[in-house]
Amino acid sequence: MNPFRFGTIVEGQFFTDRVAETAQLTQKLDSENHIVLISPRRFGKSSLVQRVLSQTERPVLQLDLQYVLSVDDFASQLLRGIFKLYPLEKVRHAMTHFRIAPILSTNIVTGAMEVSFQPTTDVGVLLEDAMALVDKVTQPDKRLIIVIDEFQEVVKIKKGFDKQLRSLMQHQKNLNYILLGSQESMMEAIFEKKKSPFYHFGQMIRLPKIPYEDFLLYVTERLPEGSQKIADDILKFTTCHPYYTQQLSSQVWEMMEYQGIREDVVSRATMALVAMHDLDYERLWQNLNRTDRFTLRQLALDKQPMQNRNQAPSTSYSSLLRMIKAGMVVRSDHYEIEDPFFRQWIKQNIIQ
Ligand SMILES: Nc1ncnc2c1ncn2[C@@H]1O[C@H](COP(=O)(O)OP(=O)(O)O)[C@@H](O)[C@H]1O
Ligand SMILES: [Mg+2]
Incomplete structure (x- = not known):
């Protein structure tokens, strides 16, 4: 059997290193603190979090904001998660405060509990009720852990959603949030800008490559x-x-x-x-403007893009930012093309 694994969460014998990070996360989860974990995609955030969570008996609820389409959707995904974790009787009892009655049904194929709501104009109410429910079901001796992946999407779901979410989190006790994000600049804006509702919300951990x-x-x-x-x-x-x-x-x-x-x-x-991947790379290249192509060519040649004689440094810089945002370029100690096979493709096809 092939001893290497990629594209999925790795665990057991496929998982290596991350000793310090595992200890740090475990220790944070023992406190009242929340955690913010940042790295470019595919650096191993999910695998690391999974490893840490596999060592705890605490209930875990996982959401991915990439797949959350609206505030309503967030609330119902949260509720669905709660139904999976806690006995129905307990949850139903804790739901008496709900102002918009949820409709519960059982999916007869999967047996899973499904939640839906009467259409409402006031989405804020639903979120408030769902977040209050979280607070009611979690217990001091078995504190809930809520993991939210691709958290930077919070600012895209609806204007003001971040602010509302943050103020509801404020009142919750006996739980930890782990917020993951792969778009560094957006995550930094969310957690490090003074004006942002999530300013200094949790301990920020940056996951590097594997040593x-x-x-x-x-x-x-x-x-x-x-x-x-x-x-x-x-x-x-x-x-x-x-x-x-x-x-x-x-x-x-x-x-x-x-x-x-x-x-x-x-x-x-x-x-x-x-x-x-030739076809994918060709398509990718065709969709880039000339400025971005120059920038990538510089990077493929191991040159810093700002030293490009063909374009102004400010032009190179905004091109870099654009491609970092798109995940095509990452910055560790220097700027580099995220996918080394694409870098190689550029070398073979563009640079002769
Ligand atoms: N600790 C690790 N040891 C070995 N390989 C890893 C480790 N973490 C990540 N990987 C490799 O990287 C891939 C992506 O990991 P993943 O946890 O999905 O990253 P992310 O959540 O940051 O996108 C995995 O499929 C695996 O091939
Ligand atoms: Mg992941």
């Missing part, structure tokens, strides 16, 4: 004997990005294991993966 030494050991151990140099080549290409490292390692493992390839195996695996 080289740890990842080197992880990859080497899983490849055939004597593959340390190969593992090092993999990490040089992926710059220790958790997802892409697992993806490339997986491809290398297959070529070594099934095709017996040893020579140039990393560059051959890389080429195979670039070719596999």
